[in-house]
Amino acid sequence: MNLLVRGGRLLDPASGRDGRYDLLIEGGRVAEVAPDLSHLLPEGSEPRGIEVLEASGLLVLPGLVDIHAHLRTPGQSHKETLETGTRAAAAGGFTQVVTLANTVPVLDDPLLVAALVARVEREAVVRVHVAAAVTKGQMGRELAPLGALAQAGACAVSDDGRPIADAGVMRRALEYAKGFGLVLLDHAEDPGLAGEGVVHEGPVAAALGLPGLPSLAESVAVARDVALAGLTGARLHVMHVSARASLEPIRRAKEEGFPVTAEVTPHHLALTVAEVARFRYDARTKVNPPLRDEEDREALVEALAEGLLDCIATDHAPHAADEKDAPYRDAPFGISGFETAFALVHTELVRPGRLPLPELVRRMTVEPARVLGLRGGRLAPGDPGDLALFDLEARWRVEPERFESRGRNTPLVGRELFGRCRATVVGGRVVWRDEA
Template identity: 45%
Template structure:
């Protein structure tokens, strides 16, 4: 990967894809002082650096609204800097990072620390702050102050906001602050030591199961609380068919509920754990589900019930994952493989068009988080991703830019490649 500061350049020969209108057009882009200066055909280079984007698509920069960058506190897994490298390789110019760090993002100084660290990279880093003090689920954090410091949403991710009364108050504030509460949907009493999805495969393997019910009960509760308070609730990492149905019904009734799905939840089923003999790189929360749920993710994406695609990029060091299945932590990397899986599972089989897929990682997350859209319009800061949706390639260990290695996709086929991002005056090119 090559990252350099390049304030002035011309991107030639690409096809611009407008994720808002769905329109595509051929145009060169002139960037001056990091801003889009001009769009047109056959723009002269005027001695500036030329990026050849022939046969490539260009859209506003991609955003992953759910990553874990582990800083502060667990820098041996990932730092904001290494996480942003993984993001850039994956084609993302923006991420929103979850607050289950150490200390958690429950005070304004931690929010500001993350904003400051993010500014040292080519990627826009948006902190999500805790709903509760210490992420303990007992009393509300100072949500207004956290927003003032730069928080774009609130979540206790890793854990649910379990107390219904606390969720009610959080959504009342969320409504006033116009920022969503993103809940890790899990009714804890319905998941006692579960290791994988509860079903036929967990029974055969003799592993304690996590029933889809644990997720669905919490989503049902939160949709009712969102209806009662008018506060926006966002369903983190949705994974079951019944959960999609609940969100679909909630939306139909005009309740402010939105949802995201992780790329692995529309790419893999729980049977992989049997096939790959307890590979801990297949252990995540929510767990991989059966094929019927995977199909429901695709249906939900297609009909708009599921707004956004995210990764839940969750780095863990090798020594943490190289243990027995039941002792391993939950979570896998996601940023480097997201687009290749979107291409393989959604675009190639015509579940989504390229533009609809791109909208799920550009327009949707930013709308949910009230972040202005970096449209490809003269005058705007240049924030864009250069990619294709066809290149077939094999994901290899050398493509990992995260500090950790915990991905089940080494050796897997990917369809579609992110070739470069431009953001904050930096051109980052993937040369592998």
């Protein structure tokens, strides 16, 4: 069955299109993009072999790409499953996501990676790529079998959630990963500086009596790791940059021509430690890295707008409600991000004029795809038939109990956002429709 997406405003930064276009998807790929393809539908008769997706009044985007998410498979189906996680992704307009390796057991074994890749085929509703562990058990000491992991289908490697403390191990991991063309996704954090910290270090943490997690725990690790990327020539991608002080090392590394990219999350772009002051001991604000100061947030917005930060990634990290409902120090880090990501950045950055809409789209489609060399993120003939339809004017309230994700924890609860995904298409198949 072919799919005709008709009457929408196509916004595809990678192919330079912004305007009224119809799209025809054949055999799972974009076949034709033209201002009017209605001649494909013979008048008066039922179209044969062509499904029509009406997009008038809607924005047609290349399917969003999220290179940082936790689908919790295998081993933590109480937090999320491939099915619920990818339905949540689809509901947020994502057509491909990267799931990270801090599962139970950790994805440090080619058999586990191959098994997960096979399960994705059966259970996922969007495309899922697997990032395997860098070190055995993500313990930061011995290298995982990166070559075999790549052969088994890993698209990248990462010890996300557990920073690699030893600079020597990090150096060899980068060198070795380079030999297999793997990008290392870096959770940059100095464990000594981070200590027991759970909240951005400063007056809010001090007043609540909660241990602070200073910005420099991130920034010194970023400085170290981009320098190692320069030394080794290996591809380093800095995940979830949160601190202003992390931007200068990234800028210098890029100026030097080091193979470094970086991402930022919607929550670090939109929220600050003021949310912690508001939610107090409710751990729905607990993320790692923590929500930081307004000056950090400002700097991140600027860095994204100028492209110093390459892309937006959600760090969708669902947890069961009972796990999050714990003393702040004990509760796990992480919030659900798929279903609010686009709308949050659209509401907080695009609508107030801080970021042009095409830039937002670019940073959530072609740029994240480019970081990992994934196909997609563009809607030119021959590209995967992955797209998302958004209604930018749709105003809605975040009601986590209506999420597709099993993780209902978000500090955005009750917040009013603009922009809703109305339909998501993967390989020419409609995998999500907003029934609301």
